[in-house]
Amino acid sequence: MERFVQLAVDGLATGSIYALLALAIVLVHRATGLINFAQGSMAVFSTYVAFAFVQSGLPVWLAIVCAVVGSFVFGAFVERVVIRRFEGGSHDVAVVVTVGLFVLLAGLSGTIWSYNHREFPSLFPLESVSVGGAHVGLRNLGTIVVTILVMGLLQLLFLKTKLGLALRAVSGAPTSAALSGIPVGRMLMIGWGLAAALGAVGGALVAPKLFLTPSMLDFVLVYALAAAILGGLDSPVGAVVAAWFIGVAENLAGGYIPFIGDDLKIAVPMALMFLILVIRPQGLFGRKQVVRV
Amino acid sequence: MTARSPLLELTDVTASYGRIQVLDGVSLSLEDGGAVGILGANGAGKTTTLRAISGMVRTGGSLTFDGRSLRGLRPDQVARLGIAHVPEGRGTLGHLSVRENLLVGAYQRKDRSGVAEDIDRCLDLFPNLADRVSAPAAGLSGGEQQMLAVARGMMAKPRLLLLDEPSLGLAPTTAATVYESIGRLRKETAVSMLVVEQNANLAFTLVDSATVLETGRSVLSGPRDELMGRDEIRRAYLGS
Amino acid sequence: MTTTQTSPAPARARLSEWWQRRWVRIAAVVLVALIALGAPLNLTQYAVYQVTMMAAFAVAVLGLNIIMGYGGQVSLGQAAFLGLGAYVSAYGVTHGWNIVLVFVAACLVPAVVGWLIALAAARLRGLAIAMVTITLPIVGIPLARRFDEVTGGSGGLTVSFMQAPEWTGLATDQWRYYVVLAVTVAFFLLARNFLRGRMGRALAIVRDNESVALAMGVSPYRYKVLAFTVSALYGGCAGFLYLVGVQYVSPETLSFATSINILAAMVIGGSASILGSLLGGVYYVLVPFVAGQVNPSRAAMYSGIILLVILFVLPGGLTSLPRALRRLRRRRDDGPGTRSTAAAGPADDGGTQAEASSQTERQQR
Numbered sequence A: 001m002e003r004f005v006q007l008a009v010d011g012l013a014t015g016s017i018y019a020l021l022a023l024a025i026v027l028v029h030r031a032t033g034l035i036n037f038a039q040g041s042m043a044v045f046s047t048y049v050a051f052a053f054v055q056s057g058l059p060v061w062l063a064i065v066c067a068v069v070g071s072f073v074f075g076a077f078v079e080r081v082v083i084r085r086f087e088g089g090s091h092d093v094a095v096v097v098t099v100g101l102f103v104l105l106a107g108l109s110g111t112i113w114s115y116n117h118r119e120f121p122s123l124f125p126l127e128s129v130s131v132g133g134a135h136v137g138l139r140n141l142g143t144i145v146v147t148i149l150v151m152g153l154l155q156l157l158f159l160k161t162k163l164g165l166a167l168r169a170v171s172g173a174p175t176s177a178a179l180s181g182i183p184v185g186r187m188l189m190i191g192w193g194l195a196a197a198l199g200a201v202g203g204a205l206v207a208p209k210l211f212l213t214p215s216m217l218d219f220v221l222v223y224a225l226a227a228a229i230l231g232g233l234d235s236p237v238g239a240v241v242a243a244w245f246i247g248v249a250e251n252l253a254g255g256y257i258p259f260i261g262d263d264l265k266i267a268v269p270m271a272l273m274f275l276i277l278v279i280r281p282q283g284l285f286g287r288k289q290v291v292r293v
Numbered sequence B: 001m002t003a004r005s006p007l008l009e010l011t012d013v014t015a016s017y018g019r020i021q022v023l024d025g026v027s028l029s030l031e032d033g034g035a036v037g038i039l040g041a042n043g044a045g046k047t048t049t050l051r052a053i054s055g056m057v058r059t060g061g062s063l064t065f066d067g068r069s070l071r072g073l074r075p076d077q078v079a080r081l082g083i084a085h086v087p088e089g090r091g092t093l094g095h096l097s098v099r100e101n102l103l104v105g106a107y108q109r110k111d112r113s114g115v116a117e118d119i120d121r122c123l124d125l126f127p128n129l130a131d132r133v134s135a136p137a138a139g140l141s142g143g144e145q146q147m148l149a150v151a152r153g154m155m156a157k158p159r160l161l162l163l164d165e166p167s168l169g170l171a172p173t174t175a176a177t178v179y180e181s182i183g184r185l186r187k188e189t190a191v192s193m194l195v196v197e198q199n200a201n202l203a204f205t206l207v208d209s210a211t212v213l214e215t216g217r218s219v220l221s222g223p224r225d226e227l228m229g230r231d232e233i234r235r236a237y238l239g240s
Numbered sequence C: 001m002t003t004t005q006t007s008p009a010p011a012r013a014r015l016s017e018w019w020q021r022r023w024v025r026i027a028a029v030v031l032v033a034l035i036a037l038g039a040p041l042n043l044t045q046y047a048v049y050q051v052t053m054m055a056a057f058a059v060a061v062l063g064l065n066i067i068m069g070y071g072g073q074v075s076l077g078q079a080a081f082l083g084l085g086a087y088v089s090a091y092g093v094t095h096g097w098n099i100v101l102v103f104v105a106a107c108l109v110p111a112v113v114g115w116l117i118a119l120a121a122a123r124l125r126g127l128a129i130a131m132v133t134i135t136l137p138i139v140g141i142p143l144a145r146r147f148d149e150v151t152g153g154s155g156g157l158t159v160s161f162m163q164a165p166e167w168t169g170l171a172t173d174q175w176r177y178y179v180v181l182a183v184t185v186a187f188f189l190l191a192r193n194f195l196r197g198r199m200g201r202a203l204a205i206v207r208d209n210e211s212v213a214l215a216m217g218v219s220p221y222r223y224k225v226l227a228f229t230v231s232a233l234y235g236g237c238a239g240f241l242y243l244v245g246v247q248y249v250s251p252e253t254l255s256f257a258t259s260i261n262i263l264a265a266m267v268i269g270g271s272a273s274i275l276g277s278l279l280g281g282v283y284y285v286l287v288p289f290v291a292g293q294v295n296p297s298r299a300a301m302y303s304g305i306i307l308l309v310i311l312f313v314l315p316g317g318l319t320s321l322p323r324a325l326r327r328l329r330r331r332r333d334d335g336p337g338t339r340s341t342a343a344a345g346p347a348d349d350g351g352t353q354a355e356a357s358s359q360t361e362r363q364q365r
Helices: A001-030 A039-055 A062-085 A091-113 A139-162 A161-174 A175-181 A184-210 A220-230 A238-254 A267-279 B047-051 B077-080 B098-105 B112-125 B129-130 B142-155 B172-189 B224-229 B231-237 C010-020 C022-042 C045-070 C078-092 C099-119 C128-146 C172-196 C198-208 C210-215 C220-246 C256-269 C274-294 C295-315 C318-334 C351-365
Strands: A128-131 A134-137 B006-015 B020-030 B036-038 B058-065 B083-086 B160-163 B193-195 B209-214 B217-223
Touching: A001 A039, A001 A134, A001 A139, A001 A161, A001 A184, A001 A238, A039 A062, A039 A091, A039 A184, A039 A220, A039 B036, A062 A091, A062 A184, A062 C295, A091 C256, A091 C295, A128 A139, A134 A139, A139 A161, A139 A184, A139 A238, A161 A175, A161 B098, A175 C099, A184 A238, A220 A238, A220 A267, A220 C128, A220 C256, A220 C295, A238 A267, A267 C099, A267 C128, B006 B047, B020 B036, B020 B077, B036 B047, B036 C099, B047 B058, B047 B160, B047 B193, B077 B083, B083 B224, B098 B112, B112 B129, B112 B142, B129 B142, B142 B160, B142 B172, B160 C172, B209 B224, B209 C295, B217 B224, C010 C099, C022 C045, C022 C172, C022 C210, C045 C078, C045 C198, C045 C220, C045 C256, C078 C099, C078 C128, C078 C220, C078 C256, C078 C351, C099 C128, C099 C220, C128 C172, C128 C256, C172 C198, C172 C274, C198 C210, C198 C220, C210 C220, C256 C274, C256 C295, C256 C318, C274 C295, C274 C318
Parallel strands: B020 B217, B036 B193, B036 B209, B083 B160, B160 B193
Antiparallel strands: A128 A134, B006 B020, B006 B058, B209 B217
């Protein structure tokens, strides 16, 4: 039983990182209709900035806050300067533009801070707590709690504030929103900024465990993408649930099925996802697409 | 009576989508508090005229609102000047609830209690909407969506309301009800209106005068009696 | 409306007129063929190797174009098919199979895998197919690492095959170049026929609007399965060619990064274009090389910048260059003041334009 709890909590923690990035992907897709393949390297770049702040003497939590705020600005900037030009056109082209950004930012991170592993200090102490006999790392718990908090804040923003209403209006009906006086361009920038900030939080949370390198979040991005699509790509709740599912399922499979072990454990949620999608093509929470002739 | 400059004035307005020119010289003017119709056959450019005012297409010529030029402004900037555009097809934000649609309409306003009052008043006027105030707006019927769209426009307390084919896709009785409601609105708020309509009879229950468009040009304009009074004009342009 | 002045166009008109003439085009093809055939005899070994790789990746990009550019589906797993083809080839070569058998296996095994996946996935809407193809590299890499007796594990497999036969008098790299060139040309011609014929037209209808296709009696499901299978086959063939050039395969070949690089190459070369696929292959090999030459430690940065610059200037890809130039000249010819619509359009505001096209695009996918 303890093993189960340990594996599950560990899986939820990894899943939380996937969830933060998946949320970012969903945000961007809802706002601008495209998938941002650079989400991971934007997050890594922000984490490096936090690292630089830490190197210069700031306490960890402050460094992270500054980096998150900075990443918001950076995300808004990217939308306005790089992505805006491609928003009305072919999705494939826009996606490849984000690929270019991905490569550029990864290269920039490597150029400025080198490709060597860097140590990033943890926000949470490295001890474990005993939960019903199982040893649960405080860092894992902290990650999960922070993720839930962030999601809660996001829900509050979207459902209870005027800005959130405007963001939702723009993502579903930009023309009508504009006709009611909502500055669409500015909302898109805010959407991208929020997404970048989410990624930065995720990067800062996972960096202590993975060691900071330019390619730190590359595999996370792929799982986050999978989670976002499984969740229906337009549903924040779906993306998070799917992400947690991936994290927990892979950990349990890896822990309990010796044949699968640690390296093949990701195949389990992937196979399950495939099955889910065959049964429910719009994803767990997605809306059915209506095609008009 | 002192001559006032018109609230809205279009002079020789041209508009194009890419390389396709749709408007080729549209002129009209609207007095403060007045209601003018834009009539004409399908494809004459009526909707494009409203879109030109709202900044949704590339335009040439002169468009002024309250003395200010509208050229080069974005739709949200035009809306902030006090022009509410109820677009063709209603433009309902289907994924949001009825209440949220109204809140979006009131986006520019800073008076929260005033907005809340107006929403309540609107829901009183339209009990159908009140029934489904928290449901996604996409589930409303055509007539209800039209009323919601007009209400959304009015929430901004605009000086000018642009209505694009309010009767489109509605059964005749529903359309008549919609027009009645809009008429009442006009009496209560003294908002100026520009109404695009294919059905001239229906339009004239609301507006006092109209401009007729044909292939992107304004070819005729005048008060209702004049336009409806002459048989040839009626038959040629107004389909009766 | 617009009155054009006497256009200073005679030189330009002559060039495009010339191109219309059959013999000019044939001459151009012959010229390109001569260059292609003569190249290895005059270039350094490394350059020959690079051109060989360009051809291999051109085939991979063409495969992706078939399912994405022409077929309108999103596939993020092309690298998996390439890798699979390379691994199958490596296996066959190390076990002494006949080279033709190796080639056939390298093409068919990925094709069968692709076919099976498509059978299940083609019924799914839009991005679900993307999702399924993402899982290929995700699952492929650990599988490749795990079954190391077959795949050589993390270290990969080094092979040595396709040496130049004595009677040709060629160096090994030159011989390999010719073999790869021959296969590439054959596969490109096959694709050209496939795409220009009835199949290609049916694919286009399916891509543009599935409901219309259904109404016309064209089964979107069958054509998606067909396109995906062909695309996987091309991926496998590219894997074989890759192995011929590199003589090494590892789990990294299957990676997601390779998949998106192939995707980028496809878009940069030009979607839904045979020539674009070729240019994509050239881009795939050339840009990292050039970036590395300028500054090896900053190669990634420069690659990213080059990609962004190309797309900013030519969002339609490299094949859209003539179109873009024409538009530029037209605008210069029209001159200031002769256009009745002045430039006072709505200021740039992203989402408003995006709504209409993104709605339709989302529905199509």
